[in-house]
Amino acid sequence: MADHLEASVTLPSEPASVSAARGYVVETLAEWGLPAGTETAETIRLIVSELATNAVQHTFGQSPTFTVDIELDRDEQLRIGVTDSHPRFPKRLPAAVQQDNGRGMVIIRWLAAECGGRLRVRPTREGGKTVSIELPWSVPAEPVVAGGQ
Numbered sequence: 001m002a003d004h005l006e007a008s009v010t011l012p013s014e015p016a017s018v019s020a021a022r023g024y025v026v027e028t029l030a031e032w033g034l035p036a037g038t039e040t041a042e043t044i045r046l047i048v049s050e051l052a053t054n055a056v057q058h059t060f061g062q063s064p065t066f067t068v069d070i071e072l073d074r075d076e077q078l079r080i081g082v083t084d085s086h087p088r089f090p091k092r093l094p095a096a097v098q099q100d101n102g103r104g105m106v107i108i109r110w111l112a113a114e115c116g117g118r119l120r121v122r123p124t125r126e127g128g129k130t131v132s133i134e135l136p137w138s139v140p141a142e143p144v145v146a147g148g149q
Contacts, residue, residue, distance in 0.1 A: 005032055005072040010065050013056050013084065021052040021068050025080060028070055033139045040115070040138065044080065047111050050104040051082040051131055059086035063128065072137060081132030089121055089129055108133065 007028045011017035025048045030036050048068070055066035063084035071079045090105045109119045117135035124130060
């Protein structure tokens with residue numbers, strides 16, 4: 001495989017784009033050797049879903065689009081970032097806060113850590129932010145079969 005692979009897609013900040021972002025990432029990673037349906041692919045799919053949902057819901061219409069960037073370095077490190085143009089960084093809610101939503105970043109951080117990775121939030125030069133995960137790249141030998149069969 002190449003030393004460095006990159007892929008990117010820019011989508012409108014609307015709910016239908018969350019599904020498009022998930023599909024784009026899963027398909028791209030399958031092309032790079034990570035079969036859809038594996039536990040790792042499903043974990044990444046959930047992380048992308050949370051990142052894209054945050055980009056749509058928490059920019060309050062101030063970011064007309066968001067961009068999903070995928071990078072694979074030397075078959076060792078996978079980075080997936082979602083960039084929007086809204087300047088507000090995600091806020092961590094106290095554990096005692098009772099809300100129906102607002103737990104996306106906790107989920108993302110936990111899933112990334114479970115895979116041996118980490119979550120990062122960085123400002124962009126344009127005044128927005130990129131929320132990204134970095135994970136060690138590992139391609140499983142067998143896909144996960146639904147229903148345990």
